[in-house]
Every structure is written in structure tokens, then in C-alpha cells.
Amino acid sequence: MKKVISIFILGLSLSLAAESHKHSEHREHEAHVHGGATLNIAFDQLKGKIEFKGAADGVIGFEHAAKSDQDKKTVADAILKFETNISTMVVFDTTLGCVVSKELVEIQAEDHADHKDEKKSNKHKGQHSDFIANFNVVCAKSVLGSKITFDFTPFKRINDLDVTILVDAVQKTTEVKKKPVTLEIK
Amino acid sequence: MIYLKLALKSLRNRIFSSALTVISIALSVMLLLAVERTKRASEEGFTQSVSQADLLVGARTGPLNLILYTVFNMGSASNNISMQTYEDIQKNPAVEWTIPYSLGDGHKGFRVVATDENFYQHYRFRGDQKVEFLSGKPALDIWDVVVGSEVQKKLNYNLNDSIVIAHGVTRGEGIQLHDDKPFKISGILKPTGTAIDQTVYISLLGMEAIHIDWKNGSQPTKENSTPQDQMTKESIKIGQITSFFLRTKSRIQTLKLQRDINNYSEEPLMAIIPGATLSDLWRGLSNIETVLKIISFMVMIVGLFSMLSTILAGLNERRREMSILRSIGAGPLQLCLLLVFESAFLTFIGLMIGLLIELAAFFILSGWLESQFGFYVTGDSVTKTEILYLLLVFIFGILIGFIPAYRASRLALKDGLSARI
Numbered sequence: 001m002k003k004v005i006s007i008f009i010l011g012l013s014l015s016l017a018a019e020s021h022k023h024s025e026h027r028e029h030e031a032h033v034h035g036g037a038t039l040n041i042a043f044d045q046l047k048g049k050i051e052f053k054g055a056a057d058g059v060i061g062f063e064h065a066a067k068s069d070q071d072k073k074t075v076a077d078a079i080l081k082f083e084t085n086i087s088t089m090v091v092f093d094t095t096l097g098c099v100v101s102k103e104l105v106e107i108q109a110e111d112h113a114d115h116k117d118e119k120k121s122n123k124h125k126g127q128h129s130d131f132i133a134n135f136n137v138v139c140a141k142s143v144l145g146s147k148i149t150f151d152f153t154p155f156k157r158i159n160d161l162d163v164t165i166l167v168d169a170v171q172k173t174t175e176v177k178k179k180p181v182t183l184e185i186k
Numbered sequence: 187m188i189y190l191k192l193a194l195k196s197l198r199n200r201i202f203s204s205a206l207t208v209i210s211i212a213l214s215v216m217l218l219l220a221v222e223r224t225k226r227a228s229e230e231g232f233t234q235s236v237s238q239a240d241l242l243v244g245a246r247t248g249p250l251n252l253i254l255y256t257v258f259n260m261g262s263a264s265n266n267i268s269m270q271t272y273e274d275i276q277k278n279p280a281v282e283w284t285i286p287y288s289l290g291d292g293h294k295g296f297r298v299v300a301t302d303e304n305f306y307q308h309y310r311f312r313g314d315q316k317v318e319f320l321s322g323k324p325a326l327d328i329w330d331v332v333v334g335s336e337v338q339k340k341l342n343y344n345l346n347d348s349i350v351i352a353h354g355v356t357r358g359e360g361i362q363l364h365d366d367k368p369f370k371i372s373g374i375l376k377p378t379g380t381a382i383d384q385t386v387y388i389s390l391l392g393m394e395a396i397h398i399d400w401k402n403g404s405q406p407t408k409e410n411s412t413p414q415d416q417m418t419k420e421s422i423k424i425g426q427i428t429s430f431f432l433r434t435k436s437r438i439q440t441l442k443l444q445r446d447i448n449n450y451s452e453e454p455l456m457a458i459i460p461g462a463t464l465s466d467l468w469r470g471l472s473n474i475e476t477v478l479k480i481i482s483f484m485v486m487i488v489g490l491f492s493m494l495s496t497i498l499a500g501l502n503e504r505r506r507e508m509s510i511l512r513s514i515g516a517g518p519l520q521l522c523l524l525l526v527f528e529s530a531f532l533t534f535i536g537l538m539i540g541l542l543i544e545l546a547a548f549f550i551l552s553g554w555l556e557s558q559f560g561f562y563v564t565g566d567s568v569t570k571t572e573i574l575y576l577l578l579v580f581i582f583g584i585l586i587g588f589i590p591a592y593r594a595s596r597l598a599l600k601d602g603l604s605a606r607i
Contacts, residue, residue: 166240166440166462168437171460173466
């Protein structure tokens, strides 16, 4: 009898612990703004990095998983357009001799299903997705003191781009709306 | 050359009114340029209130709130950060140094910041300027306190003076005083023109020590309170801080570390790039800049119109001069050119004097402006914008000269010769 009670108590404790763990699981959602995007640029001497992140809708035109051939083609075209246009969207001074190369371009689906039932029904899962693109930059001369122009007009659905730049001790931000913006790195 | 000679002789003849015109233009130009430089200096001073720190980390809140309560002593933190989290991030291989801040107490209206030796070693503002001592040493022992220059001046403190910290309230007098555990001033800081001047610095150990026996937000009774002399560094364990600055080994690593901290699953944190947030905040204040610029342009226009009125008023007195010039062969076009030249000449002299006064004033006062008001005068002596302003004023000055010139060219020869002067 004692054994049965012990097993029962152990079972109950484990079930309570599991329940408590379930309640304490980490839940949070990152903000997702349609039409918005962030662009971070950091440089260590002559080597730099460009990181773009924005609602996939701004680059591709939709955020659902591409299943049809048409959707898959749209995604592939948008990715190619972004990759080939990066040097005209982030324009370094030509005298610096900067070369931009792709590191990563991907579409990241956001899991918005945080409720048990929602997860089961899969109703709200993957409602939003982000377009992420990282590029490496190598310049022949330091970008300090030069100007960088941001022109994201090829993507009409990106209406508000927040740019942050880190070069040596320089920390700058700017906001790019519909028109190209030039920022001096000093 | 003949125009210069004639203009100079004519102006010398009317030296008083000409000097007044030049002074009025010079003062207007000086004001216009001073507003422009003040704008630039205050922007540099503001956005570089803290420099060389790549990230500022605090509990999750808005970026502005985080920067306001950490850098400018304004507002309060939404939450604290556990020491475990702080140490965890500190150990990240990408991190070069960190400066912890623990806030929450005050002293006679000034905020108390608890920090450690890293603050005195690594904190930088306006480029590479570091925190310097007027006298004394950093607050590294439990009961040491360092006061900012403004605190010292307002409260008339000296080294080794004893001060009591108030619990909670950072504005005005505190309600609960940590009077059983007074601190001793170990150092006085030099003026910086930043919020550091209005801050009282203690050690993290000191902050923990004054709250050691507090329970549920209540002060301990005398019997339950650990006597000050029984507290040692070893007996105090720091449990939490409010925020911290961080420098990474490379700027590229900053971006990744910022993402990692913002997604730190054990505790909700927020990492911001301080310079970027400060420049965002400054952009939000750009309306003030526009208002200042409008005011200075209005002053400039008043200056130029006063030049116009002086020349027009003088024209009446110069009818004889004009007639004599015409009688010896000068045509209406030559008279017109002479007056335009005069106007351009007065504007040019006014511009140069205004520019010189402005440059000299900022050169002489730059140190004082920086330490007292945080104006950080840096970069070119005369910027492209200032050159553009000067050119605009010069062109406007020439254009204004056409008004009296046109009037003079229309005067008949007999007007001046028959006039009663």
C-alpha cells in the first residue's frame, strides 16, 4: 500500500511540476510592422556588415508560405532583386572601392501560435514572416568621413526604413522614407 | 577700381552712418552664425553625452526611457537586472568591458548612481573625454562617495565631508534617510557639462550595504540593523543592478550581441546603441532648431533692411554728390553700379566682421561653454552651411543695393544741383 501511495505522490508531483513548467514557459512575440524595416551597418576598419530585416510583405508582397509555383517564383524573383540591387540601395562612395557580397538571405516565419488550442488547430501559425538579408562588405579605404546613400525605392512597399550605423566611435541613425537619404559618416 | 575709390571716399564722408550699417549687418551675421554653431555644438554635446559604449542594457522598456534614466538622470527604471544575468553577459567573449549602474536613491535632489571601478576607467563622453577628479579618488570602498561638480558647488562640499543618502526619491529631500550609514566624500569630479555634474556616485557595495536589512520595502529598526562598522566587502553580496554600458571587441560583434541580449530568454532585457538613440532623440527636437533658425534669419533680414534704409536715407543727402558725378560725365548706369558696389562693399565688410567676431567668441569661450553647458565645438571652423548662409546674405545685400541705385539713376541732373542743402 505504501508503495502505491509513494508512486501516486511521485506521479502527482511530476504532473504538477510539468504543469508548472508549462505555465512558466517563455512566451513573447517580436513586433512586426508591415512597411517597416531595419538596416544595420557596422564596420571594423575595412570590413563591414550590412544586416537588413523587415516584414516579408515589403520585399516579396505577401507573408504566407509559398506553396504554388507562382508564389515560389515571386519569392525567388524578389530575393534575386534584393541581392542584385543591394549595391544601389546602399551606395558607398565609389572612391572607397567597396565590394558587397551576400552572406545570408532568408525568409523567417514568425510563430504566432502561443495557445495550446491554436497550436493544435494551426489557425494562426506563421501568419507573419520576416525577410532577412545579411551582406559582407570589404572596402579598400575606411568609410569614416565618407557618405552613404540609402535608396530603397526599388521596393515600393518598404515605407519606413530605420538605419543604424556603427563605424569606429561613430553611432548614427537615420530614417529612410520614400526618397533616397544620404548620411555622412563622421 | 574707380568704383572702389569713389565708394570709399563717399563712405568716408558718411563714416558714422556707414559704420552703423556695417555694425548692424555684422551683428546680424554673427547671430545667424552663432545660432548655427550653437545648434551644431549642442547636437554634438548631446549625442555624445556618452561615447565609446556600444550598447546600453536595461530591463525591457522604451529606448528613450532607458537612455533618459541612465544617461540623463531623468525618470525611473521599469525593472532591475539580476546580477546573475549581468555576469552572464559580462562573460560573453565579445564583451570588452562593462559599466554597471544601480539607481534608486538620491541626495538632496541629486541622483545617486552606484557603480564600480569600470566607470572611472572606461566611461567616456564627447569623443575620448574621461571622468576626471578635481580632488580625491574614486568611490571604491563601501562608504566612499564621489560628487559631481554641480553637487559640490550647490551643497558646498569638501573632501571627507559626511553625507547621508535618501531612500527612493531622487527629486527634492528624501522621506526616508539612510542616516545610520553615512558616506564620506572621497572625490570631487571636474565639470563635464553633462549629467555627471549633477550626480552622486557610490560603489555597488555601498548601495547594497544601505539596503541590507530592509524587508518588504521597510527600513529596519535600530535593533535589527547591522551596524555600519560591522559591514565588510566580503559580507555584502550584490543582488541586482539597474542597467549597464557595454563595449564590444568589434563593432560587427555589437550587432549580434544586441540581438542576443534582446532575445535573452532568462530575463527580459533591452540593448540599445546609445549614440543612435541619442541622435534619434535629437531629431525629435529638430523643431526647436527650426525656430532658432527662423529667428536668426529674421534678425538677418532686419539687418539688411536697415542697410537699405540707411542707403536710401543717405541718398537724399547725396543728391548733390550724384549730380556732380553726372555733371562730370557719369551716366545713370555708372551711378547705379556705384551704389550697388557700395551696398555690396558694406555687406561684405559686415559679413567679415560678423564672421570674425563669431569665430573669436567661440574660440575664446569654447572651454567654458563645454564645461558649463555641454556645447561641444568640433569639426570645421566654417562649415559648408555657414558658407552658404554668408553667400546668401551677400547676394541679398547686392540685390538690396539695386533699390537705391535705381532711384539714383532716375534723378535728373538739375535735382541735385538745384537742391537746397
